[in-house]
Amino acid sequence: MRLDVFMSPGEIGASALAGRTVVVLDILRATTSIVEALGAGARSVFPVGSIEEAIHLANNFGRAEVLLAGERRCLPIEGFDLGNSPREFTPDRVGGKTIVITTTNGTAAMSLTVNAERVYIGALSNLSALVEQLVRTGAEPVFLCSGRERHFALEDVTVAGRFAQALMDARPGDWTLNDGARAAGVLAREFGVDVPMFQLAAGGQGIIEAGLAEDLAVCARVDTRDIIPVLHERSITILPSSVPATQ
Numbered sequence: 001m002r003l004d005v006f007m008s009p010g011e012i013g014a015s016a017l018a019g020r021t022v023v024v025l026d027i028l029r030a031t032t033s034i035v036e037a038l039g040a041g042a043r044s045v046f047p048v049g050s051i052e053e054a055i056h057l058a059n060n061f062g063r064a065e066v067l068l069a070g071e072r073r074c075l076p077i078e079g080f081d082l083g084n085s086p087r088e089f090t091p092d093r094v095g096g097k098t099i100v101i102t103t104t105n106g107t108a109a110m111s112l113t114v115n116a117e118r119v120y121i122g123a124l125s126n127l128s129a130l131v132e133q134l135v136r137t138g139a140e141p142v143f144l145c146s147g148r149e150r151h152f153a154l155e156d157v158t159v160a161g162r163f164a165q166a167l168m169d170a171r172p173g174d175w176t177l178n179d180g181a182r183a184a185g186v187l188a189r190e191f192g193v194d195v196p197m198f199q200l201a202a203g204g205q206g207i208i209e210a211g212l213a214e215d216l217a218v219c220a221r222v223d224t225r226d227i228i229p230v231l232h233e234r235s236i237t238i239l240p241s242s243v244p245a246t247q
Contacts, residue, residue, distance in 0.1 A: 001173050002140040005160045005180035008147035009109050018115040021139040023122040023130065023163065024231070026146035027155045028203045029084050030106025032123040032219045033069075036086040038238050039125075039225040041095035045236040047107035051077055054102040061098060070102040074210035077102075086218045105153075109146035110231060116142075121229035121236055124159060124193065124222045127166060133228050133239070135171045143184070154191070154201040155219075161188030195220045 004020075006012055025031055034045050043065075048054045051070070058066045069082035069089075076083030082093065084103050101107060113119045122130050122143070134141055143163055145156035161184030168175055177185075191197045198204035198216045207215055228239040 001171075002176050003164055003167065003181050004141075004178040005143045005145065005157070005164060005184045007145050007157050007160075007180045007183070008150055008152050009112055009144070010147070010150045011180070012112050012144070015115070017113055017142060017144070019117050021118050021120070021134070021137070021141045022113050022116040023120045023134075023141055023143050024106070024110050024113065024146065025122050025143060025156045025159055025163075026103070026106030026109060027123060027159045027219055028153075028198060028201070028207060029086055029215055029219055030101070030103040030146065031121050032125060033084050033086045033089055034101070034106075034121050034229055034236060035123045035125050035225050035227065036218075037069075037089040037094050037099055038229050038236070039227055040089050040091045040093075042089070043096060043098050043237075045099045045101055045229075046234055047110045047231070047236065048100060048102050049108055049111055051102055054080075054100045058100045061100075065096070066098045066100060067094060068101075069099050070107075072104060074206050074212065085212055085215050087215060105146040105148060108150075109144055113144070113231065119231040121231060122159075122163060123225075124162075124220060125225045126223070126227055126229075127163060128223045129226045129228055131163065131166045131170055134167055141167070143181075148203055153203050154187070155198055155203055157184045158187045158191050158193055158197060161185040162193045193220070193222075
C-alpha cells in the first residue's frame with residue numbers, strides 16, 4: 001500500500017496526482033474554515049484562485065444566496081462578506097449559503113488536483129471521519145500540503161504526519177512511504193499537533209501578528225466535525241454518507 005505526503009505544491013509534477021485520492025491540507029486556515037463552513041450548514045464552497053475570479057463567479061450565481069470569503073496576507077479582503085477565520089463560519093452567517101472563497105495558499109493547492117480520482121478536504125476537526133473514509137475505500141492517498149506561497153509550512157506537514165499515522169494505525173499493513181511521509185511522521189512526533197506548534201510556525205506567527213490568534217485554538221481542535229468534504233467539478237460539498245442526521 002502506498003502513502004505519499006507532498007510537503008508543498010512546489011513538489012507536484014504534471015502527473016503526480018493523476019488517478020490518486022488526494023487530501024488537501026491548509027490547516028492555517030483554509031481547509032479548517034471550509035470544514036467549519038460545511039459543518040455549519042453551508043450548501044457548497046467554490047474555491048478559486050483570484051479575487052477577480054471570486055467576484056465574477058459570485059455575480060454569476062447571484063449575490064442573494066452567495067457569500068464571498070477569503071484573505072490576502074491573513075487579512076480579510078476589502079468588500080468581501082467573510083475573511084478566512086474559521087470562527088466566522090457560523091450557522092447564522094453561512095447556513096444555506098453558497099460560499100466562493102479565495103485564499104493565498106489553500107485554494108491555489110486545490111487547483112492542482114484536477115487529475116486526481118477524488119479529492120477530500122482535511123483538517124484536524126474532521127481527522128477521524130476522513131481516516132475512516134480512507135480505510136473504508138481502501139485508498140492509497142496523497143496528502144497535499146498547501147504550504148506558504150508554494151513552500152514548506154510546518155503546520156501542514158506535521159498534520160499530514162498525524163493523518164498518516166492515524167491511517168496506518170487504523171489499517172495495518174505493508175505501507176510504502178515516500179520521503180515526505182517519513183519526514184512528516186517524524187515532525188508530528190517531534191512537535192506535536194497543537195496550539196504551541198502553530199505558534200512556532202511562521203504561518204501561525206503571521207496569524208498572530210494579524211490580530212487573529214484565537215483562530216489557532218479553533219484550528220487545533222480534533223474531531224469536532226464528523227463530515228467529509230469532497231471537491232468535485234470546482235465545488236466542495238459534503239459526502240452524502242457523512243451528512244449529520246440533524247442537518
